[in-house]
Amino acid sequence: MPLSGIRVLDLTRIISGPYCTALLADLGAEVLKVESPTSGDPVREQGVIRDGISWYFANYNRNKKSVAIDLYGAEGKALLARLIPSCDVIVENFRPGVMEKMGFGPERLKALRPDIIHCSINGFGDTGPYRDRPAFDFVAQAMSGFMSLNGAEDDPPLRAGPPISDLVAGLHGALGIAAALLRRGRTGQGDSISVSLLNSMISMLSFHASNFLASGVVPARSGNDHGIVAPYGLFRTSNGQVAIAPSNDSVYHKLLDATGLTHVRELPEFSTNAQRMERRREIKEIIEARTQTESSEYWIRRLNEFGVPCGPVLGLAEVFEDPQVKDQDMVITVNQPGHGEVRMLGFPIKFSEAPSSCRLPAPELGADTQSVLASIGVGAQELERLQQAGVISTPCINA
Amino acid sequence: MPLSGIRVLDLTRIISGPYCTALLADLGAEVLKVESPTSGDPVREQGVIRDGISWYFANYNRNKKSVAIDLYGAEGKALLARLIPSCDVIVENFRPGVMEKMGFGPERLKALRPDIIHCSINGFGDTGPYRDRPAFDFVAQAMSGFMSLNGAEDDPPLRAGPPISDLVAGLHGALGIAAALLRRGRTGQGDSISVSLLNSMISMLSFHASNFLASGVVPARSGNDHGIVAPYGLFRTSNGQVAIAPSNDSVYHKLLDATGLTHVRELPEFSTNAQRMERRREIKEIIEARTQTESSEYWIRRLNEFGVPCGPVLGLAEVFEDPQVKDQDMVITVNQPGHGEVRMLGFPIKFSEAPSSCRLPAPELGADTQSVLASIGVGAQELERLQQAGVISTPCINA
Structure with a gap:
């Protein structure tokens, strides 16, 4: 160890x-x-x-x-x-x-x-x-x-x-x-x-601190939207919502491809991130009109295939049943003498040679x-x- | 180093x-x-x-x-x-x-x-x-x-x-x-x-995970309230609001003393934390009726004197002007050749012998x-x- x-x-x-x-x-x-x-x-x-x-x-x-x-x-x-x-x-x-x-x-x-x-x-x-x-x-x-x-x-x-x-x-x-x-x-x-x-x-405080120190502009709270990237956030699907995070133009174009919105790429009013920030609600509505036609599971599979970071918003019951979380042993069961088996969080730092x-x-x-x-x-x-x-x-x- | x-x-x-x-x-x-x-x-x-x-x-x-x-x-x-x-x-x-x-x-x-x-x-x-x-x-x-x-x-x-x-x-x-x-x-x-x-x-996920794994009960979001402690949260003052966190009965009693609400200690409906959780809104209103009579600065000074954890909710402009934050050098100024002076976050781990x-x-x-x-x-x-x-x-x- x-x-x-x-x-x-x-x-x-x-x-x-x-x-x-x-x-x-x-x-x-x-x-x-x-x-x-x-x-x-x-x-x-x-x-x-x-x-x-x-x-x-x-x-x-x-x-x-x-x-x-x-x-x-x-x-x-x-x-x-x-x-x-x-x-x-x-x-x-x-x-x-x-x-x-x-x-x-x-x-x-x-x-x-x-x-x-x-x-x-x-x-x-x-x-x-x-x-x-x-x-x-x-x-x-x-x-x-x-x-x-x-x-x-x-x-x-x-x-x-x-x-x-x-x-x-x-x-x-x-x-x-x-x-x-x-x-x-x-x-x-x-x-x-x-x-x-x-x-x-x-x-x-991360980049919020850097940006404030450089500009003197106090950052606004932005809920689930990104402070400086659009589109981004929670998007409604036919049976729930999905978190989608296209962090740059290249991933934004992948999102358009995956949602069959390739024509949006040609619309001059959405061509830069700055423009999309200005029209955050509009671009979100355009994408949501597509995401609402299929299930969350469909979009998570499809967007990941296209290389767009996305995922469901999970509650704790779902988290601890998730196959990835199980694969990663993020819940372990410990025999606690006198008290039966206790389940607890696993080890987030994985060592090959000296595992916890x-x-x-x-x-x-x-x-x-x-x-x-x-x-x-x-x-x-x-x-x-x-x-x-x-x-x-x-x-x-x-x- | x-x-x-x-x-x-x-x-x-x-x-x-x-x-x-x-x-x-x-x-x-x-x-x-x-x-x-x-x-x-x-x-x-x-x-x-x-x-x-x-x-x-x-x-x-x-x-x-x-x-x-x-x-x-x-x-x-x-x-x-x-x-x-x-x-x-x-x-x-x-x-x-x-x-x-x-x-x-x-x-x-x-x-x-x-x-x-x-x-x-x-x-x-x-x-x-x-x-x-x-x-x-x-x-x-x-x-x-x-x-x-x-x-x-x-x-x-x-x-x-x-x-x-x-x-x-x-x-x-x-x-x-x-x-x-x-x-x-x-x-x-x-x-x-x-x-x-x-x-x-x-x-x-901390104790939320432990409690869920032990009970199977999915925790509710609780905003600025504590999931299992009351009173707790943001309390209005005459000129803003103050975060107050009395984590146990002993600190709760200090809060009553500091706010001149000693008589509340005698009210049987508020005697245990479980009862106060049931009547979370009532106990908050009783305390807020007091805190609203004075300024945030007054209450922060007074509650701290009584040993009740509390503080203001600060925006970034106030944080970086705060005397404690300055004392702790949590913003440093670095001469960046060709780009003037850059201000950035300081070092949160303080070493006596080998400081960063x-x-x-x-x-x-x-x-x-x-x-x-x-x-x-x-x-x-x-x-x-x-x-x-x-x-x-x-x-x-x-x-």
């Missing part, structure tokens, strides 16, 4: 941090998920619970180990300090400054493990006027400008349905950590990485406390004392 | 691939962008052109070198074969199978460079019934189920404004490459990586053809012959 031999101390909860460490775990890292001995990650109780387990929790915490330590008390902090030297990476999604308050500022971390790689996933960044504000996906979507680009022109700004600022921040964290590990391999030095929900969403797999189901709270603490020399007697004092929780002693 | 010393052969164009290699370039890799000698990456002509350069192109191609080689002809392919042994990584976003047709299938690549890391960024994956279909961001958003979750409940499924399937696929590619480089460092072995727009978007920077402006077409080919032993005479034959393009010889 790409990250075999890398031990990650995971102090995160909810979604952005756990997604980051799930990416590392899926790539082969040993991820030690440190949780509160009493309640654990709140996501254990969130989403649909089936046979006693949250499938949302299972999805984001597969391939991890759970170590239940109470980090509020001095003894728990002392245990953490003993654990850190064995770890290559620490990931946390506290607000900036909380690690310092807990006694684990940069100097302490470096003293405990000189080549440590520390990744903070936060709301707004390590510095600046909003540094201490509480953060949430929705707020990052609002403040980044992302919502201002999402939605129909006459509707209000709209949040994306999935929590993409959490997810993109998690991806940035994982990429930063992998990059820092490469540098450590070459130089022997650790690093400190900070990624934020807000910066992550700003980096998704589910080596471990999502852990019960504290399932690995004993074995992980044993690996740093905590013996049976001390373990029992810590358990009785409420500093740790381990089901092995309870049993 | 984290990826110093890594040479990347970049055969990509448009956005998903160039974004992937831009991430690698920003992390310190030497990226050789191979372009057609006649036209180059089509993005050179796209977006707003200012002082003779596309700022969209400049954003995604900073820190790269441009090597103009015609890969359609035998001589260009022979040059590519000479270049590959000097490269650690190859990234391409052709349709699956095109590299084989060009004579650069897996065996050939491995023969040229035994530990090569090859990353394919494609539409639907390397296998499966849709493997050969043309792809586009909009189509991946439609077919992944993402659009089915985006938009208001009574409106049609909606595409996200920015091209996020391209961007997430680029992120997955970069993460896969960094992970494969770590494995190569340990084992000496290369790998072949495949990421697709469709798989990338499916992996963004703009070491090179976006290259003119073929600007580095001569120096890169010289690095693999192509001498001045051969260079001139290749230039005259139209196999390469280098402004140095033209001048």
Whole structure:
């Protein structure tokens, strides 16, 4: 596995941090998920619970180990300090400054493990006027400008349905950590990485940002239409609608050929993309008059034959039955001891030589406390004392 | 820099691939962008052109070198074969199978460079019934189920404004490459990586996917409301609206305190989140009756003081003037020789020890053809012959 031999101390909860460490775990890292001995990650109780387990929790915490330590008390902090030297990476999604308050500022971390790689996933960044504000996906979507680009022109700004600022921040964290590990391999030095929900969403503004910065023109929301290409969007068929995306003149001509509209090529009012943008509604109506005569399935087959990017708009029930999605193993079934089989999202990064797999189901709270603490020399007697004092929780002693 | 010393052969164009290699370039890799000698990456002509350069192109191609080689002809392919042994990584976003047709299938690549890391960024994956279909961001958003979750409940499924399937696929590619480089460092072995727009978007479905897989219930679109939390969303103020995201009971109570609605805590019909979901409109009206009495600025300050995640919905003009965004350097200014100063997005991954920077402006077409080919032993005479034959393009010889 790409990250075999890398031990990650995971102090995160909810979604952005756990997604980051799930990416590392899926790539082969040993991820030690440190949780509160009493309640654990709140996501254990969130989403649909089936046979006693949250499938949302299972999805984001597969391939991890759970170590239940109470980090509020001095003894728990002392245990953490003993654990850190064995770890290559620490990931946390506290607000900036909380690690310092807990006694684990940069100097302490470096003293405990000189080549440590520390990744903070936060709301707004390590510095600046909003540094201490509480953060949430929705707020990052609002403040980044992302919502201002999402939605129909006459509707209000709209949040994306999935929590993409959490997810993109998690991806940035994982990429930063992998990059820092490469540098450590070459130089022997650790690093400190900070990624934020807000910066992550700003980096998704893409050409909208470039165009605004170059022109000063604030882009309009364009719903399902493309901001600078026409025709484009959803086209009605005899039994539904199809997303069609002819990205340039060459593909536009293929679309005309496929729909039997070759004569439109001769109409001077539609000869350039700029003209078609001006007459967006007209050209759409001309094409839709054709697409409405046949089914979605017909057009998807025919347009693809002609090399025009297109596809159906699928709901989740259809997505997970789609033959391509099945071929790509984008849903996997994991045997979750005590909870039956859990279905979850598969692995989007496909490696030929070192493929990802589910080596471990999502852990019960504290399932690995004993074995992980044993690996740093905590013996049976001390373990029992810590358990009785409420500093740790381990089901092995309870049993 | 984290990826110093890594040479990347970049055969990509448009956005998903160039974004992937831009991430690698920003992390310190030497990226050789191979372009057609006649036209180059089509993005050179796209977006707003200012002082003779596309700022969209400049954003995604900073820190790269441009090597103009015609890969359609035998001589260009022979040059590519000479270049590959000097490269650690190859990234391409052709349709699956095109590299084989060009004579650069897996065996050939491995023969040229035994530990090569090859990353394919494609539409639907390397296998499966849709493997050969043309792809586009909009189509991946439609077919992944993402659009089915985006938009208001009574409106049609909606595409996200920015091209996020391209961007997430680029992120997955970069993460896969960094992970494969770590494995190569340990084992000496290369790998072949495949990421697709469709798989990338499916992996963004997050808890919506888990909940559907666990329950079989297809999630409804919920606009700016949260699917399973209330109150939540956009709240009107005296001069606009504010995004407020109280993610759990504790933050909900802080919201009641901040808005002077402590008595609502005693109302039994609103005591649990499930009850508030049932009476989503009522609880929103109660809170909005308060928020409408003061300005957005007032509420953002006050709610943040109480620890309630909230923020304004900003357009791009406001985003890039925001003091936090400025503090985080999320817009940088790059001196682009011959084209003045270009402003572009900054770096979302902040490293303390090895920060990203703009070491090179976006290259003119073929600007580095001569120096890169010289690095693999192509001498001045051969260079001139290749230039005259139209196999390469280098402004140095033209001048």
